[in-house]
Amino acid sequence: MQLxxxxxxxxxxxxxxxxxxxxRKRFLDLGITKGTRVTMARIAPFGDPVEIQLRGYRLTLRKSEASIVEIEPAEDSE
Amino acid sequence: MNLATLFVLLIIVLIVGGAAYRVYRSIRDHDTCYGCSAKCSDCKDGNPINCTFEKK
Amino acid sequence: MITAALVGNPNCGKTTVFNKLTGAVQKTGNWPGVTVERKQGFLRGAPKDDILVVDLPGIYSLSPYSPDEVVSRDFLIGDSESRPDVAICIIDASNLERGLYLLTQVADLRIPMVVVLNMMDVAEKIGMRVKADALSEILGCPVVETVGTKGQGTSAIGEAVQSAYEERTVPRTISYGNAIDDCIERLIPIIKETVRDDLLRWVSLKIIEGDSMVMAELDESTAASARSVVEELEQQVSDDGMQIIATARYKAGEAIRDGCVEHTESVDESERISERIDRILLNKYLAWPIFALVMFTVYLVSVQTVGLAISDYINDELVVWVQDHAAEAMDSAGVDTVVADMMLTGVIGGVGAVIGFIPLIALLFAFLVFLEECGYMVRVAYMLDRVFTYFGLSGKAIIPAVIGIGCSVPAIMGTRVIEDESNRNVSIICTSFMPCSAKLPIITLIVGAFFGASALVITSLYLFGIVMILISGLFLKKFRGFIGRPSPFVMELPVYHMPTVRNVMFGVKEKSWSFIKNAGTIILLSAVLIWALSSFTFTGEYLGDSATTDSILSAIGKALCWIFVPLGFGGSETWELTVASFTGIAAKENLLATLAVLLDSAVGIDGLPTMEVLTEYLSVTAYPEAVAMSFLIFNLICAPCIASIAAIYRELHSHRKLLLALLYQCATAYGVAGIFYQGYVLLHGEVGLGVLWLILFIAVPVYVILSKRPFGFITGGKEEVQE
Known part of the structure; x- marks a missing residue:
């Protein structure tokens, strides 16, 4: 699935x-790399943009941009 | 024209002259926005990339 | 002299450290890309040699895409003649991994390096203890711990830089794994001829990444051989170069982190508190109403209630007191009437009218600075992004709009955060639609006279500004010259923090002082000039204080006032409004000051243009409140003050573009004010020629906005239309 x-x-x-x-480079630079754990922290009013938690900080991005990131669910989702 | 008039006129001239001078200076120094922290555009080579602060 | 480059992520406290090191006073902020230029200054108290510190823009990486990154990397690479001697790499200790990602890139450049671990206090509070000596050991270069906001530790930086320079402490070569290291070894011989020795490693890594700027520097055969080596690596690891390198750098960063970070008990709740605050403020349903409420409160206090009360006191009591006493004194001294009037109406009246607004503006600014410093405004940008992109504008266009509430000049410069040129141009043109603080006096007067100084009306004027920006987005995007690609909106929301009183005071003082200086110069000159032109006829006859008819200025005004007929204030009985609209170009405060000088004579009431004076003045028109509002709308949107025009020119770099920008602003102002006035008239049952204007003003923009194909008209522009 995608982010x-x-x-x-x-x-x-x-x-x-x-x-x-x-x-793509921007995402990679910000630490969205293979094996990184990400959590969906917030969804803005209107559903866009969204905020994800990774590597100890939070990042806002548009859903359409997030779609280029392929993910698989983590085993221990909170 | 009596002395009092001359006096008031002098004050006006000083104030207005001072204002005109300050406007002239600000145009010359490209400092059109006085207190603004983004004000300085008096750049060497016309490029803000070479902005230098005075050694304090 | 030692040249030291300051690199680091945005929001890592780099500018604060820079200020402490050089004694400069540069604005720090929560906005991404606040430092969009390079600034340099000498380090205070340097131990031995002079150290020139160059503050580079905050960046996440040395990519070839955004201007910030390109500026930084070009500086760090330098050329055969000069290159920075030392790189000071600032890392936010609470955001270690991202900082280390950048650090590995700077390390690959083989420049002597000093690492500054900033925000040690924040890291401590969230339970991260970073051991500086362990880090220093791993990296092979000095590490200094600092708390930039408190000025702790910054004094040690100078010494670290000096010794890094003398001992040439280049950081240890960081390994990115066997596959990549092997690839680098194979690439070096290929590029050895064309690349500087000290850059061989960095360039190799860039080649693997597929960096366009680096690849463009290589000649065809070198590039081809290099590409095939990289392709072998990609096959081997089954991934592409860009991702391989990024992943490897972060892995290296993780390893470094593991070697020097200890986790302890988290003491401070500030991040959790931020979290909780955001849950309310950014809540799906509450966010917008809360925002509206916040802005409404700001204007309620700073204008409608407290601000206005203080301003009224100054205007109605203080300035009048000065005028009365001055009049008396001059009268008893036998001062000539003309000169006395010049002083009373021109100097004291003109400037006095504006000075009274200082408390109001100071109060407004106190609020705005507070909101920006605490981090709330960044959340607003986050909320408005979707709306802005829907209208074809970059989400980042909100930043200049918010700054524009204060003053258009820094707002126009702030459009640099928008990466795409076409989107940036739209922003540059539209930013002055936001009512700036100089427009506040006239806004207060008119809304006060006709709408009860209602905070609701005032807030909606700001909303109106944003709406105009959005509609402009729709409109301008139909012209090929403005079609651009939306830039990625990837941003970090800073933790909420209570702004220091010092910072808020500084911002308020800055703005108030600027306002006072403006009053003492441009406004003063304009007021005296207006007084002179309105008190003498062409034949040199002095008209006295209470009459302006037949004066030079009234002749000019009446000759030009027909321009504004469709807008409702084109009649010769309101020529003063025409004149004011023109003087407003020098400074928007003139809108009030000019009326102050002209109106008391027109109405025959002494003193400043209080709201009663204005109401009285406009009562000769058919629809006073509509005329007032039309006048206001026109002046809020049309061309900004000279200072802003100069700023627009500086950002657009072209006389032709500047002219088009001004044309657009004035035409839009005219059209919108016209729609308002004619619409109002129509709604009151009066059907006349005005209806034709209304149809015209509505039809043109609607046609443009609804048309399917872009116009190449006037703006020319790129042939290809990006999706």
């Missing part, structure tokens, strides 16, 4: 970062 589909409060592990160019 945009993650439900509020659930965690997942990054499998691959697709896309290309600036957006």
């Amino acid at each position: 945009g589909e993650l439900k509020l409060g659930e965690s997942a592990v990054v499998v691959n970062v697709g896309g290309e160019g600036q957006l």
Whole structure:
């Protein structure tokens, strides 16, 4: 599944970062890399953008941008 | 024109002249926005990338 | 002289450290990309050699994409003549992994390095103890612990830089795993001829990453050979270069982190508290109403109640007192009437009208600075992003809009955070639609005279500004010159913190002082000029204080006032409004000051243009409140003050674009004010020629907005239309 589909409060592990160019590099630079654990922390009014928790900090991004990140659910989702 | 008038006129001239001078200076120094922290655009080579602070 | 480059993530406290090191006073902020230029200054108290500290923009990586990153990397790479001697790498100790990601890249550049672990207090509170000596041991370079906001530890940086320079402490080579290390070894011989020795490692890694700027520097055959080596690596690891490197750097960062971080009991709840606050403030249903309530309260206090009370006191009591006493004194001294009037109405009246608003503006700013410093405004940007992108604007366009509530000049410069050029141009043109603080005096007067100084009306004027920006987005995007790609909106929400009184006071003082200086110069000059032109006829006859008809200025005003007929204030009985609209270009405070000088004569009442004066003045028109509002709308949206125009020119870099921008602003102002006035008239049952104007003003924008194909008209622009 992709990052945009993650439900509020659930965690997942990054499998691959697709896309290309600036957006892809930006995600990789921010630590969204293979094996990283991410949690869906907040969804804005109107459903967009969203906030994810990773590597000890929080990041806001648009759902459409998040869709390039492939994830698989983590075993121990809170 | 009596002395009092001259006096008041002098004050006005000083105030207005001072204002005009300050406006002239600000145009010359490209400092059009006085107190603003983003004010300085008096850049070497015209490029803000070379902005230097005075050694304090 | 030693040149030291300051690198670090956005929000890591880099600018605070820079300020402490150099004694400079640069604005720090919560916005991503506040430092969009490079600033440099000399380190105070350097132990031996002079140290020039260069503050680079906050970046996450040395990618070739955004201007911030390119500026930084170009500086760090330098050229054959000069390169920074030392890199000071600032890391937010509470955000270690991301900081280390950047650090590994700087380390790969083989520059002597000093690591600064900032925000040690924050890390401590969330239960992370970073051991500086362990980190220093692992990296092979000095590590300094600091708490930038308290100024702790910054004095040690100078010495660390000096010794790093003398001993050339280049950090240890970081290994990214066998596969990558092997690949680097194979690449070096290939690029050895064309690349500087000290950059061989960095360039190799960039080649693996597929960095476009680096690849463009290589000649065809070198590039081809390099590519095939990289392709072998990609096959081997079954992944592509960009992802391979990024993942490897973070893995290296994790290893470093594990070697020097101890986890202890989390003491401070500030992050949890931030969390809880956000749960309410950013709640799906409450967020918007709360925001509306916050803004309404700001204006309720700073304008409608406290602010206005203080301003009224100054205007109605203090300034009048000064005028009365000055009048008396000059009268008994036998001062000539003309000169006395010049002093009373021109100097004291013109400037006095505006000075009274200082408390109001100071109060407003206290609120705005507070909201920005505590971190709330960033959340607002987050909330508004969706709305802005829907209208084709970059989500980051909110940042200049919010800054614009204070003053358009820094707001226009703030559009630099928008990466895409077309989107940035739209923002540059539209930012001045937000009512700036200089427009507040006239807003207060008009809303006070006709709408009871209602905070509701005032807040909606700001809302109106945003709506105009959004509609402009729809409109301008139909012209090919403005079609651009939406930039990624990836942002970190800073933890809420209570702004220091010092910071708030500083912001308030800055703005108030600027206002006073403006009053003492441009406004003063304009007021005296207006007084002179309105008190003398063409034949040099002095008209006395209470009459302006037949003056030079009234002739000019009446000659030009027809321009504003569709807007409701084009009649010759309101020529003063026409003149004010023009003087407003020098400074928007003039809108009030000019009326102050002109109106008391027109109405025959002494003193400042209180709201009663204005009501009286406009009562000659058919619909006074509509005329007032139309006048207000026009002046809020049309071309901004000279300072802002200069700022627009600086950002657009072109006379032609500047002219188009001004044309758009004035035309839009005209159209919208016209729609308002004619619509009002129509709703009151009066059907006349005005209806034609109404149809025209509505039809043109609607046609443009609804058309399917973009216009190449005027703006030309790129042929390809991006999806």
